[in-house]
Amino acid sequence: MNNAPADSRLKKPAKRRRLTVERREALQGYVFVSPWLIGFICITLGPMLFSLYASFTNYNITSRMDFIGFDNFVRMFTADSLFWKSLGNTLYYVVFMVPLTTVGAVLLAVMLNQGIPGMRLFRTIFYLPAVLSGVGVYILWMQLLSPSTGLINTLLDFFGITGPAWLFDPDWTKPSLILMKLWSVGGGMLLYLASLQGVPKQMYEAAEIDGAGLFRRFRTITLPMITPIIFFDIVTSTIGGFQVFQEAYVMSESGEGGPMNSMVFFNLHMWNKAFKVFDMGYATGMAWVLFMIVMVLTVINLVLAKKWVYYEGSDR
Amino acid sequence: MKAKKRLLLLLSVMLTMSLLLAACAGGNSGNGGNASNAPASTDGNKEATDPPAEPAEKIELDFWTFWGSETRRPIIEKMIADFNNSQDRIVVKHTFLPWGDVWTKNLAAIAAGNPPDVIINDINTVAQRASSKQVVNLAEFLAKDSIQSRFFPELWNTVEFEGEAYALPFNTDTRFLYYNKDAFAEVGLNPESPPKTWEELEAYAVKLDKKNGSRYERVGFYPNNWGNWGWDSWMYNADNGTGFVDKEGNVTINTPNKVEALNWINKWTARLGESTVNAFKAEFGSQQADPFISGKVAMINQTATFYTQLRDYGQDVNFGIAPIPEFKEGSGHYSSGGGFVIEIPYGAKNPEASWEFMKFMTDVQAQEYWAIKNFDNVANIEASEKAATNAELDEKGKMVYSEAVKNLKDTKIFPIPEFAPDFRSLLNPQADAALLGQKTPSEALEQAQKEVEALVKANKK
Numbered sequence: 001m002n003n004a005p006a007d008s009r010l011k012k013p014a015k016r017r018r019l020t021v022e023r024r025e026a027l028q029g030y031v032f033v034s035p036w037l038i039g040f041i042c043i044t045l046g047p048m049l050f051s052l053y054a055s056f057t058n059y060n061i062t063s064r065m066d067f068i069g070f071d072n073f074v075r076m077f078t079a080d081s082l083f084w085k086s087l088g089n090t091l092y093y094v095v096f097m098v099p100l101t102t103v104g105a106v107l108l109a110v111m112l113n114q115g116i117p118g119m120r121l122f123r124t125i126f127y128l129p130a131v132l133s134g135v136g137v138y139i140l141w142m143q144l145l146s147p148s149t150g151l152i153n154t155l156l157d158f159f160g161i162t163g164p165a166w167l168f169d170p171d172w173t174k175p176s177l178i179l180m181k182l183w184s185v186g187g188g189m190l191l192y193l194a195s196l197q198g199v200p201k202q203m204y205e206a207a208e209i210d211g212a213g214l215f216r217r218f219r220t221i222t223l224p225m226i227t228p229i230i231f232f233d234i235v236t237s238t239i240g241g242f243q244v245f246q247e248a249y250v251m252s253e254s255g256e257g258g259p260m261n262s263m264v265f266f267n268l269h270m271w272n273k274a275f276k277v278f279d280m281g282y283a284t285g286m287a288w289v290l291f292m293i294v295m296v297l298t299v300i301n302l303v304l305a306k307k308w309v310y311y312e313g314s315d316r
Numbered sequence: 317m318k319a320k321k322r323l324l325l326l327l328s329v330m331l332t333m334s335l336l337l338a339a340c341a342g343g344n345s346g347n348g349g350n351a352s353n354a355p356a357s358t359d360g361n362k363e364a365t366d367p368p369a370e371p372a373e374k375i376e377l378d379f380w381t382f383w384g385s386e387t388r389r390p391i392i393e394k395m396i397a398d399f400n401n402s403q404d405r406i407v408v409k410h411t412f413l414p415w416g417d418v419w420t421k422n423l424a425a426i427a428a429g430n431p432p433d434v435i436i437n438d439i440n441t442v443a444q445r446a447s448s449k450q451v452v453n454l455a456e457f458l459a460k461d462s463i464q465s466r467f468f469p470e471l472w473n474t475v476e477f478e479g480e481a482y483a484l485p486f487n488t489d490t491r492f493l494y495y496n497k498d499a500f501a502e503v504g505l506n507p508e509s510p511p512k513t514w515e516e517l518e519a520y521a522v523k524l525d526k527k528n529g530s531r532y533e534r535v536g537f538y539p540n541n542w543g544n545w546g547w548d549s550w551m552y553n554a555d556n557g558t559g560f561v562d563k564e565g566n567v568t569i570n571t572p573n574k575v576e577a578l579n580w581i582n583k584w585t586a587r588l589g590e591s592t593v594n595a596f597k598a599e600f601g602s603q604q605a606d607p608f609i610s611g612k613v614a615m616i617n618q619t620a621t622f623y624t625q626l627r628d629y630g631q632d633v634n635f636g637i638a639p640i641p642e643f644k645e646g647s648g649h650y651s652s653g654g655g656f657v658i659e660i661p662y663g664a665k666n667p668e669a670s671w672e673f674m675k676f677m678t679d680v681q682a683q684e685y686w687a688i689k690n691f692d693n694v695a696n697i698e699a700s701e702k703a704a705t706n707a708e709l710d711e712k713g714k715m716v717y718s719e720a721v722k723n724l725k726d727t728k729i730f731p732i733p734e735f736a737p738d739f740r741s742l743l744n745p746q747a748d749a750a751l752l753g754q755k756t757p758s759e760a761l762e763q764a765q766k767e768v769e770a771l772v773k774a775n776k777k
Contacts (some may be wrong), residue, residue: 061427
């Protein structure tokens with residue numbers, strides 16, 4: 001390493017005339033990635049670092065930005081009951097939503113992979129909800145979940161079950177949102193379907209000759225072969241789950257987080273702190289706490305992945 | 317060939333670098349603007365004290381409102397046009413921003429040092445904006461033009477922070493009891509004597525309930541969030557018009573009367589059954605589907621503006637109005653209100669011109685116009701009185717409007733103190749718990765009292 005500068009100094013006259021091929025290619029490479037680099041530095045990294053600094057201040061957007069050390073974090077962990085409530089709500093949502101949607105998507109994909117007639121039609125039908133998104137879907141679901149006139153409770157009534165008040169009952173608000181999420185597993189399903197179709201047929205044939213039953217074939221061939229996709233799905237939906245916000249904002253009365261704060265998720269609480277009471281320093285602090293939580297979980301996921309994710313062609 | 321290529325490369329590198337610089341500079345000035353905004357805007361504020369420069373050209377003002385609907389937009393724009401025609405120095409331009417965006421955008425614009433010149437904002441949060449320098453102090457303008465006496469005192473109270481005004485009240489609202497006279501006659505109640513106390517309200521309501529088997533076809537009255545009135549308003553009404561947190565930081569959530577109010581609401585829910593309440597509420601809509609207009613509910617607490625719905629969609633509803641029933645005889649028919657103020661965002665370029673416009677918008681002519689066109693309560697006392705007898709209103713309209721103006725004396729507004737901006741996020745879940753029967757009202761309010769006191773203590777220096 002030490003020799004490099006000396007070398008280049010020696011070759012200086014030669015270099016003046018012409019860049020070496022490698023350097024030129026490197027430079028061209030930077031030029032080509034520069035749009036992304038600029039975007040990343042100015043739109044992502046810059047604001048992120050700014051927010052990191054802001055989290056140690058009492059920044060309120062307009063009148064003050066004094067360094068206050070760890071005050072925001074101390075307040076968060078010791079004095080803000082809503083912080084814990086919102087974290088609890090978010091964890092509840094993630095813990096149930098991630099496994100349920102993953103299992104749901106895999107099952108759906110396996111069923112659609114049976115080569116039944118009309119498979120294309122079903123595939124489209126199941127994928128459709130993943131295309132629709134946002135406020136329209138939430139409003140549709142608010143109607144479906146309406147306690148007395150909603151389609152879901154009407155259907156339950158038909159079977160003699162008195163449905164819960166869903167979005168009006170603090171014990172049922174989060175299950176309602178998870179149910180709604182399950183409706184749109186089509187996106188994940190499509191990924192699984194693609195990977196299922198990539199599982200080599202000869203494996204099944206060999207297993208069948210060896211006398212493996214349907215379930216055994218699924219457990220020892222299908223499942224291992226699609227673990228990379230399962231892993232990807234779990235990681236992304238965990239991250240997405242922690243960021244749950246819109247659902248609660250739209251589906252609770254005036255965006256306040258539903259009965260007894262049962263839908264106050266981490267991001268909703270953060271948003272209220274930032275834009276309702278202008279406690280921006282505190283809100284940026286919350287954002288970094290969430291970032292750390294998600295990062296730790298993702299690292300754990302990555303470490304654990306070595307134990308159960310199977311990559312074809314690797315030695316395990 | 318090679319030289320050309322090299323030139324091309326050089327050019328593209330330069331272009332990229334300049335892009336990078338430009339983009340970063342833009343980003344930085346955005347960020348830097350946030351941090352260094354305060355001094356820049358103080359300069360803007362100083363201009364106000366200096367005599368305005370000779371108007372060589374017209375001063376253009378940007379006025380932000382969320383009034384973009386078919387009914388409201390022409391009204392506000394007519395008022396602006398009247399102002400523009402009334403003098404030749406200032407031209408006001410109206411910018412409509414949707415309700416959900418307008419104040420967040422305003423905040424971002426203030427932070428960037430480029431706010432609108434005048435904006436319509438929430439009446440309850442003036443102190444928050446004043447304490448965090450989002451709005452211009454009007455003390456010096458008021459010293460020259462003392463106009464505070466044109467406003468209702470209760471409204472003026474909301475715009476003051478530490479003894480100085482930061483906004484001018486623009487409009488407000490008030491609530492009273494609408495009751496269906498035909499339904500009263502049908503069950504043998506005197507249509508000219510509406511209920512005066514909580515006790516009477518309940519007794520009348522029971523009589524007005526109409527059942528078909530076990531199913532309710534009409535509910536006489538239900539207190540919580542049917543119409544435009546909820547548990548919080550009943551708590552104010554019961555407690556001599558006292559709110560939850562006052563300007564000094566006294567927390568009055570867990571009071572015997574407020575506990576009693578929640579107990580009382582729970583009694584209604586128990587009698588009607590939660591499923592009835594939910595089933596009715598689920599069918600509520602607006603216009604013809606409004607529960608009072610469709611006759612599903614015989615009495616309802618609503619704003620004065622609700623009259624326009626009755627006028628347009630419920631011509632055949634024979635209704636009467638009365639003050640909100642009082643807790644006990646003689647305790648007071650307290651009603652609750654809200655509204656909007658007109659103010660100058662911090663850092664606006666021409667506060668003096670903005671002030672001229674605000675003065676016009678809160679003066680009799682503009683306010684009376686707003687009042688009769690929107691059937692809305694306005695902040696200007698004289699305009700309110702004139703509107704109540706304005707020939708443009710029909711007889712019923714005049715009656716409702718003059719009642720609304722009268723009702724303002726019992727109408728309380730509860731501005732949110734700057735040291736407890738989000739106390740509702742602590743109180744509301746406790747009230748929910750009490751109303752859902754998961755806690756007793758006194759347990760719930762005791763807990764809320766404790767939490768809000770802690771919040772006030774933590775924030776109030």
